Amino acid sequence: MSYLDTTVDVYKAAALTPDVGLCCTTSPIWQLPGLSMPKIMQEMNYGCGTTVHPRDLVNSPSILYVGVGGGMELLQFSYFSRKKSGVIGVDVVDEMLAASKQNFVQAEQENDWFDQDFVELRKGDALDLPVENASIDVAAQNCLFNIFKAEELKKALEEMYRVLKPHGRLVMSDPICNQEMPAHLQEDEKLRALCLSGSIPMHEYIKMLTDVGFGTVEVRAKRPYRILSPNHYAVDQNIIIESLEVCAIKDPMPADGPCVFTGKAAIYYGQEDYLDDHKGHVLLQNQPQAVCDKTANALAELGRDDIHITPSTYFYDGGGCC
Template sequence: MSYLKTTHDIYKEAALIPDVGLCCTTNPIWELPGLKIPTIMQQMNYGCGSTVHSRDLTNSPRILYVGAGGGMELLQFAYFSRQANGVIGIDLVDEMLEASRKNFIEAEKQNDWFKSSFVDLRKGDALSLPVEDNSIDVAAQNCLFNIFKEEDLEKAISEMYRVLKPHGRLVMSDPTCEQPMNDALRNDDTLRALCLSGSLPITEYIKKLTDAGFGTIEIRARKPYRILSPKDYATDELIYIESIEVAAIKDPMPADGPCIFTGKAAIYYGEDELFDDEKGHILLKNQPLAICDKTAGDLASLQREDIFISKSTFHYDGGGCC
């Protein structure tokens, strides 16, 4: 049985009988005026973070969410969209699609603004999306792509790139791991399906996105996720897994490589009122400017004593250079 079949069967069962411990999120449930998340949706929240960010959702974007789950993030996206078929939800598991439909009926009872017609549920595969080219403003997935093995991961990312409009955003939350994992863990189909053994180091994860053509990457959050202990798993050492939230933007690829924001900032504290690097970056005196890692490297190479460059916080929140 392939790892994809194992994954299908696990989430089929999770659709029929909600499994609260299957995959936990470290994000609090959105609390917004008039938004109530049904308990059943919270119980079926099989993600490791959040892909719903208000600054991505202005001007009534067309939204795609892959891996519908119990419908919680689809409801959250619909809160911002509020239009018929404004959100497309994709899932390969029939039982999960049916669970979402039932959960939307409950959501309608608790939210007078919500209609099930706001979400267009479609059966489909992340590796071959039933969505038109260049038709989506914001695409998202939560704790799905980490399950894929390398070739399938590349297909899934390329499919997201295909359906996004120019400058569209792919917003993701996935586990990552900076430690090597042995073959016993990597090849355990159940652990992979449970989002435990498919995690990549952040640099490899980001490279998959830039190799697909995304010119701008934002790492918005980095959080603790799981521990694989030798007493419970086939490992000789304790393995620490984190989760990250990332936005990959379908900007043109710059000639000198992608702009990757990991939460660095530059502060000029010299004698003048500002510093201009003559490459489009102006640092006002003693004012932090968010910078991508590429710009951080360029500024560091100047070896100036009056420019401070912070370390990566992995909590980029917009603005700055590029």
Template sequence: MEQAYLETTRNVYKDAAENPNVGLCCTTTPIWQLPGLSIPKRMLEMNYGCGSTVNPRDLVNNPRILYVGVGGGMELLQFAYFSRQLGGVTGVDVVDEMLEASRQNFVEAEKVNPWFRSEFVNLVKGDALHLPIEDNSIDVAAQNCLFNIFKHDDLKKALQEMYRVLKPRGRLVLSDPTCEQEMPEVLREDERLRALCLSGSLPLKEYIKMITDVGFGTVEIRAKRPYRILDPANYATDELIYIESVEVCAIKDPMPADGPCVFTGKTAIYFGKDECFDDEKGHVLLPNQPLAVCDKTAGALAAFGRNDIFISESNYFYDGGGCC
């Protein structure tokens, strides 16, 4: 039997499809400004995400793209901008009204984007826990401010489904709220607050562990931003609860024998007198050349106890390159 909170979520987004709610997620991420891309006003009003899952470096070589939880279709349109092929992008949603709203928005998008055709996007009824997609068939899968709604077992299932449909080396791009404080149980069990992407927020380390536990061998933390405050005057909490949004890319790499590689923005800098420092594990540091390193490599380098290697703290912004 389906859990009641999922039905509440459906109702919230059914209403959001029929009556666009500009402040529903209150994203702080600037909307992509790209040559020849115009986003219809209603699409912008239905931007129910907490960040962005569209990154050009993920979208090379005509990837097959899956987006789960279509919203008003804005990120589907952005993905299609890079794909521009019939059926190159698939959008899956469980809410009929949201699928229909996206269809209507694509008609408007065609009027202001000469390059765009609605047929570039294939809209499919289905849910994140039982994706109507073949195994190992997707290059880039994405979701924005959806998975944080799920409780533990359902979140695990949703991640397993994304892992299942991705090709080897495929990428799962996620944007979700996270919270390092203990969320009061009364808020965590509030079905509407969970549906509104607030009370289901997990600590970042727990969120990452959920991702790596299903098999993703590499995880990149690409951005972390302030998102919301839950305050005692308006919510059942005795203290201010600070929520951040995080953008993550998980790659379906083989799991290393010593555990996943998680990039949180750490950098190693060697400033010694030798030509380089070689840890004999595939990591070569050149003098005064910053190298992005995963947390695992950062720990291993620190364990050498050298006074000529500097390891920066995590800044939760990773932009490619690195040790792995």
């Protein structure tokens, strides 16, 4: 049995009997006007963060969500795209698709605005999505891709890139680990299926996205998630796992490399009203400007004593200059 078969078995069981402790989401459930979230969906929230960000969801976009879980994020996405098949949910586990479909019956009873036709469920694999090229505005996955090993992860990201329209957005939430994950844990099929031992360092995670072709990456949140301690696992020291939320945008790749926003800002406090670096960046006097890491490095290399570059916060909320 492969680790992917083990994953299917784990989530088949979680579909048949909701497992509240399977994942530990680190983001609050969106409270939106007129949205009632069925209890069963909350119990089947098998994610480690959130992929629902209203700023991505204007103008009733076409949305793809891979790994449907109990349907919670599908319902949240449909709140912003109230049209037939406005949200497509793809899953390889028949039992999870059936459970999600049944949960939408309850959601329709609790929400007078919701129609089950807003969500189209499709049987399919993240490595071979049943979705047309360049047909999706926003694609998302929550705590799924970290299960994959490198080769499968690359294929899953390529598939997401393929189905997105130009400037479309891939929003993801996954566990990461900046320590070296012991090999015996990486090869533990159950731990990988439980979204623990497949965690990779943040810089590798971001590089996987940019290698596929995403020209802009936003790190929107980084929070504590789990600890693999010697008390419970065969490790010599605590292995710290964090939850990462990112948005990768299908922008053209800049000639000088991708724009990766990690929450840095530049502040110019010189004598002039503004600073123009003649590379497309204008900093107003004493006004913080969000910048990508590449631009932050370029400004620092100017060697000026009137520019302050803040450290990464890993909570980028838009408005950046690149």
